[in-house]
Amino acid sequence: MTRISNETKIALLAIAAVLIAIWGFKFLKGIDLFTPSQTFYVKYENVDQLTASSPIFIKGLRVGTVRDLYLDQTDDKTIIAVLDVERGVDIPKDAIATIVGQSLMGGKAIEITITHPCEGDGCAESGSYLQGSYRSFLQSIVGEPGQIDAYTERLRKGLSINLDSLAAANPESPAASIQSLDRSLRNLEVMTNRINHLLASSSAGISATADNAAAITKGLRDSNKDISALIANLSEVSNQLKNADLTASTQKAVATLDSVTLSLKALRGTLSTTESTISRVDTLAQNMLKGEGLVGKSLTDEALYDNLVRTTRHMNLLLQDLRLNPKRYTTVKLKLFGKNKTKGYANPIDDPAYQLLLDSLERDYDKRVKQ
Numbered sequence: 001m002t003r004i005s006n007e008t009k010i011a012l013l014a015i016a017a018v019l020i021a022i023w024g025f026k027f028l029k030g031i032d033l034f035t036p037s038q039t040f041y042v043k044y045e046n047v048d049q050l051t052a053s054s055p056i057f058i059k060g061l062r063v064g065t066v067r068d069l070y071l072d073q074t075d076d077k078t079i080i081a082v083l084d085v086e087r088g089v090d091i092p093k094d095a096i097a098t099i100v101g102q103s104l105m106g107g108k109a110i111e112i113t114i115t116h117p118c119e120g121d122g123c124a125e126s127g128s129y130l131q132g133s134y135r136s137f138l139q140s141i142v143g144e145p146g147q148i149d150a151y152t153e154r155l156r157k158g159l160s161i162n163l164d165s166l167a168a169a170n171p172e173s174p175a176a177s178i179q180s181l182d183r184s185l186r187n188l189e190v191m192t193n194r195i196n197h198l199l200a201s202s203s204a205g206i207s208a209t210a211d212n213a214a215a216i217t218k219g220l221r222d223s224n225k226d227i228s229a230l231i232a233n234l235s236e237v238s239n240q241l242k243n244a245d246l247t248a249s250t251q252k253a254v255a256t257l258d259s260v261t262l263s264l265k266a267l268r269g270t271l272s273t274t275e276s277t278i279s280r281v282d283t284l285a286q287n288m289l290k291g292e293g294l295v296g297k298s299l300t301d302e303a304l305y306d307n308l309v310r311t312t313r314h315m316n317l318l319l320q321d322l323r324l325n326p327k328r329y330t331t332v333k334l335k336l337f338g339k340n341k342t343k344g345y346a347n348p349i350d351d352p353a354y355q356l357l358l359d360s361l362e363r364d365y366d367k368r369v370k371q
Contacts, residue, residue: 037087038085038086039082039085039127040097041130042083042132045078046079048134050081051108052068052069053066054066054110056097056110057111058089065083067083081110090118091118092123093123093124094115095112095115097132097133098111099133099135111135112130310360
């Protein structure tokens with residue numbers, strides 16, 4: 001039985017990946033490589049942002065995609081569109097390929113207009129040219145420009161209906177709301193007139209209140225001299241108290257007491273912290289003597305000490321071997337398809353690192369015998 005090598009498997013996998021990538025790229029562009037199609041060409045003066053992979057429709061049914069767009073080399077003005085249409089779709093020779101707008105976002109498509117069926121020589125063959133035209137998105141929705149006037153006239157007649165008849169027919173209609181707003185504005189005008197009349201009738205009382213306020217102000221003005229003398233006396237008493245400097249002495253005493261209080265509190269906190277710290281240090285020392293924790297075990301556990309010594313010796317052996325045989329650690333060998341197998345490492349007897357290992361083992365043995 002023939003066995004396929006790993007190199008052949010990788011080559012086949014790479015070829016399959018390339019083919020799938022090509023098919024996926026074409027599929028994203030709207031071209032299905034596994035679906036047979038026929039090709040037609042159309043000349044346009046302006047394609048209006050039509051792109052490759054745009055859809056092709058016949059009465060709303062998608063029958064193909066635009067494969068490519070390029071300038072005609074004969075005049076450098078006309079644009080030729082290459083259309084891929086599914087096989088089995090018969091297109092007459094006089095069919096018109098119209099560029100239409102799909103949506104308000106600007107997407108374009110081609111609509112093939114067929115006025116009659118075809119048979120035999122009346123059908124366009126693959127590779128032939130079709131007639132081209134252009135229709136904007138507004139024309140696609142409304143139709144011909146002459147139809148816009150008809151829509152506008154119908155809209156004008158619809159808006160010219162009497163608002164009174166709409167309000168009578170439906171109390172919740174916009175016309176009824178407009179009439180209610182008109183009545184509210186009239187009621188607001190009547191209320192404003194009533195407020196003006198009320199203010200006019202109350203003008204006499206407002207004048208009397210103003211006269212009383214003026215009389216009170218005059219009395220205060222006559223008593224201004226007495227009030228000024230009282231303020232002067234209070235100012236003199238305040239100056240005398242200020243000269244006595246009682247406030248400053250009191251403030252200094254209070255500040256001194258506050259400072260002493262804060263110092264005592266700080267001293268008390270310091271003593272408490274010191275006592276707590278000494279207690280923790282004492283507890284830590286007792287735990288270390290008991291062999292608790294990492295530091296305590298390192299002081300009391302002989303096995304841990306032996307392990308540390310043994311680890312240090314092995315590290316010395318590793319460094320010694322790295323110095324004497326650097327190629328062991330710098331050479332990298334890869335295993336590819338079952339080849340380049342690396343042989344196991346054998347420690348030679350004449351290696352100095354091996355002699356150091358034997359010396360360390362002898363010292364460990366002598367130590368155990370003496371114990």
